[in-house]
Amino acid sequence: VARGFCLAASLLALGGCSGIQSALDPAGDEAASVARLFWVMAAAGTLIWAAVVGTLVYATRRRRRVYSEHAAGLLVLWGGALVPALLLALLLGHALWLMPNIRPWSEPAERAGLRIEVNGEQFWWRVRYHLADGPPVDSANEVRLPVGERVEFTLTSSDVIHSFWIPVLGGKMDMIPGRANRLTLKAAKAGTYRGPCTEFCGTSHALMAFSVVVMEPDDFRAWLADQAETSPGVEASGQDVFIASGCPACHTVAGTEAVGTVGPDLSHLGSRETLAAGILPVSTETIASFISDPDVIKPGSQMPPFRMLPEADIAAIAAWLEGLE
Numbered sequence: 001v002a003r004g005f006c007l008a009a010s011l012l013a014l015g016g017c018s019g020i021q022s023a024l025d026p027a028g029d030e031a032a033s034v035a036r037l038f039w040v041m042a043a044a045g046t047l048i049w050a051a052v053v054g055t056l057v058y059a060t061r062r063r064r065r066v067y068s069e070h071a072a073g074l075l076v077l078w079g080g081a082l083v084p085a086l087l088l089a090l091l092l093g094h095a096l097w098l099m100p101n102i103r104p105w106s107e108p109a110e111r112a113g114l115r116i117e118v119n120g121e122q123f124w125w126r127v128r129y130h131l132a133d134g135p136p137v138d139s140a141n142e143v144r145l146p147v148g149e150r151v152e153f154t155l156t157s158s159d160v161i162h163s164f165w166i167p168v169l170g171g172k173m174d175m176i177p178g179r180a181n182r183l184t185l186k187a188a189k190a191g192t193y194r195g196p197c198t199e200f201c202g203t204s205h206a207l208m209a210f211s212v213v214v215m216e217p218d219d220f221r222a223w224l225a226d227q228a229e230t231s232p233g234v235e236a237s238g239q240d241v242f243i244a245s246g247c248p249a250c251h252t253v254a255g256t257e258a259v260g261t262v263g264p265d266l267s268h269l270g271s272r273e274t275l276a277a278g279i280l281p282v283s284t285e286t287i288a289s290f291i292s293d294p295d296v297i298k299p300g301s302q303m304p305p306f307r308m309l310p311e312a313d314i315a316a317i318a319a320w321l322e323g324l325e
């Protein structure tokens, strides 16, 4: 009864697994194969469990006669060896057959023109788009992809091991200091999704996420062209305060003298889905609160708190950054 209850409870819990961060609600080819593998294994496991429990109940409650030595031997041979071996071989065969879909490997020649480099940091994501033509485009804490095109990711880390996972698109891949791991993903459905860091990397591991925006190919190219431009922002006074307050030591804002590389590139912060690696919406208020209290909002973050700055200065910087689209 307890096991049955557990099963019912986990099925109910799984029913909640839909939406922007669920491997069971796939929006890409690899994730669809992962979801299929899960359902087939879960269904087969349930059937096998039911058969074993049924046999157990039959043997302990219903059957009163003792088996002959010959019949018992046959039961052990079939029930204990042949049938399990056959079932496991079938399930293994199915999993092996799905493997090329789950982690497709394409030859360099047939790779798409787009390669996205993602580097794990404490606790955010450095993102760089490498195009077949043109200079690379830098961003942070957000990955945008064209729908229907296979995109190659190069995954690295500069501090500890992080893990990159977009559950709706495919399996996860670790980001390991000193090596570059390669992952390819193909999105099948436009939308906005979410990816978490899936390797414990320190105090704010649970606060390390990123948004994933899958766009129509034309929209994607237009967005990328926009990202390559520099936008002056609306509140120019905030730019002076930003420069004067020392922010350029860590941050880059394209088109200004800020070229720091320690922290996230802020060039188009206003156009991003989230602030502080997937934990806050982008607004002047959230930007201001992160400037003043990053140690509270994201413990362990490398960003020092700037609550000693006058409130008006923080507000000016936030207004300027929010206007950078």
Ligand code: CUA
Residues within 6 Å of the ligand: 120, 121, 123, 161, 162, 163, 197, 198, 199, 200, 201, 202, 205, 206, 208
């Ligand atoms: Cu980065 Cu966990």
